[in-house]
Amino acid sequence: MAVEQPMRTPVTQSGDQTRIHNIGYRTYDGPRLGRSYATRSLYSQSLRGAYGLGRSVKSKVLPMLLFVVMCVPAAIMVAVAVATKANDLPLDYTRYAIVMQAVISLYIASQAPQSVSRDLRFKTVPLYFSRPIETADYVRAKFAALASALFILTAAPLLVLYVGALLAKLDFADQTKGFAQGLVSVALLSLLFAGIGLVIASVTPRRGFGIAAVIAVLTISYGAVSTLQAIAEVQNSSGAIAWIGLFSPVTLIDGVQSAFLGATSAFPGGVGPTNGEGAVYVLVTLGLIAAGYGLLMRRYKKVGL
């Protein structure tokens, strides 16, 4: 037996019965923390992440290990200087980062992809940009975080050396000057390496590939430059040595600090660049940092949108 279909009554007569119930949802009227707060949060999270803080135990191992490896030789040097009552530290402040460059390269190679590649791979970048932050904020926060992490890595051993030198009652003025010069040099190095690492890492969503690419750029360029410099030294064309040094990040920093920060150069023959060449070194260094920033901005203009 067929059920009687209800007549489709026109709904015009129920006009006053339709209503949207107010069930008490309220708009947010608390303080909005805004763009700069979001940028600061991204900065501090990235900086913590660069040392594995707030991440799993496994990802703390490598950055912490590299940090310890970076500081232990400084502690040993201080111990030796105190024990032998030496008049000077066995290694200059400015020279320390150059000697330990393999550790610094490994750190930047492992942490730069960690910082940006995973955002690309898991497509979380659009989520960042759905917040009030802009492309420039994201790039600046990541760049600053990685540069700060590198600065902590490279400045900590200098601090160990400095404190140790003061405890060993070495000349205060001399040590302070050296320490300050060392800090300027590692600050430049941090900015330069962070820029290079981030630019390379932001191109690939694959972490492993990013690591290999960063380390290849840093070590191969250094290997190539120092080989060419050694050959130029043998060929007695020592004028070319300084110009060849422009082509790798480590020798670039070495050149800047031996021209202006009173460091002894690690170039073959110990001939650093002259003041004129040193100015070119500074320009190229600053240019590379700016170029790194510009390339990152260009890269993130399009990403995830």
Next chain:
Amino acid sequence: MYDPTVARLTYRALLGRRRALILGALPLLLIGIAVVVRGLAGADDQTASDLLGGLALATMVPIIGVIAGTGAIGPEIDDGSVVYLLSKPVKRPTIIFTKLIVAIAVTMVFSALPTFVAGLILNGNGQQIAVAYTVAALVASIAYAAIFLLLGTVSRHAVVFGLVYALVWEALFGSLVSGARTLSVQQWALAVAQKVAGGEMVRSDVALPTATVLLAVVTVLATWYAGQKLRTLTLAGEE
């Protein structure tokens, strides 16, 4: 023991898209430097030996080995797509062996070949230097590919550990502690090269019999253990 399909997929993973370009940039750089050095210094045996030993064998071969060795299996394990491969009726040791062959081939093509070309440019194979370093690069390719393939199956941070071995152990410790040189693929390869060159130009700290035995043992053991490791592979999520 060799599965063409797995090989094809691995080749594509290693050389697909822009990766071949990046891998190719390193050899091109080596050849470029060789041309510049030849122009600057002329044909000189010592220079050729320094460049091939210091840049090609000590830096380029390990880095390409790391990229090819870990790249052959690491990304697949990383994103979990290796389960589709493992669920096929192919033996796990066969998968490893095939991937090893591919990794060795890629490492050889991108490191030994440019070494030979650079050697020819530098001094026209005088005193057999180009051939000696090419043989060394070939031998080292096999060992590096096997070691780094094993690392790729063992650890999620294979690339970092591979680089730590290649750069810190071989370069840094090798130059400070002479004992570390006995356990270095680079020195084993150099021992073989020394035999080929015969002259005074190429030197190794390890005797040839020790080197060959160690090379064979390391390669076979690493491959075998990687196969074992793949049999009991557990997939973990991203940390």
